[in-house]
């Protein structure tokens with residue numbers, strides 16, 4: 001199992017609430033993820049605040065634009081010193097290659113660069129509405145192959161695709177899986193879900209977990225309970 005597989009998704013509209021949770025956590029216990037909501041509200045200062053507390057940070061901004069724009073955005077993320085950042089694989093091979101090239105000057109200080117395949121909130125039916133008439137797993141496989149070809153470090157997928165992707169692309173190609181739901185917890189808007197233990201058994205390297213922790217009455221206890229299920 002990967003060292004510290006849990007990435008806590010901090011989706012808060014209030015910085016103090018987020019810092020209150022972070023201050024209860026230990027950087028040896030988990031890594032943190034900041035997404036579009038918190039970064040839009042609080043900007044790079046939030047990244048500094050999190051780094052000063054000793055946590056590795058996944059900056060989940062899912063860039064999707066023309067190659068030149070995405071390359072510059074990824075370089076800006078590298079300047080912030082984040083541990084991992086991401087782009088959308090559906091932006092295409094040229095976009096992904098440009099993003100990868102933009103990180104070359106950072107050498108071993110470059111963040112891990114991963115690509116989102118099919119959002120975990122999407123079902124086969126929703127893909128059909130976009131004109132994608134194959135099961136989500138098949139589309140994920142196609143986008144992951146393109147990501148691998150572009151030389152990225154791995155993909156965001158659902159844990160339901162993890163065993164397929166590990167078998168196809170090998171151990172070094174990292175699988176980051178949101179849509180993680182401890183047994184009995186509310187799925188919310190997520191469609192392609194798995195429990196933490198099932199996801200790791202299927203080959204996920206990192207588990208992105210938000211509301212089951214952040215919306216729990218006692219978030220620290222919820223995180224500790226999840227740790228026990230995967231110990």
Ligand SMILES: O=c1ccn([C@@H]2O[C@H](COP(=O)(O)O)[C@@H](O)[C@H]2O)c(=O)[nH]1
Pocket residue numbers: 009010011035116118119120121156157178179180188190208209210211212
């Ligand atoms: O396919 C994806 C890509 C990213 N996410 C993000 O992960 C977390 C999940 O939060 P939960 O509260 O555990 O559902 C959230 O920040 C999403 O933006 C995703 O869910 N699926």
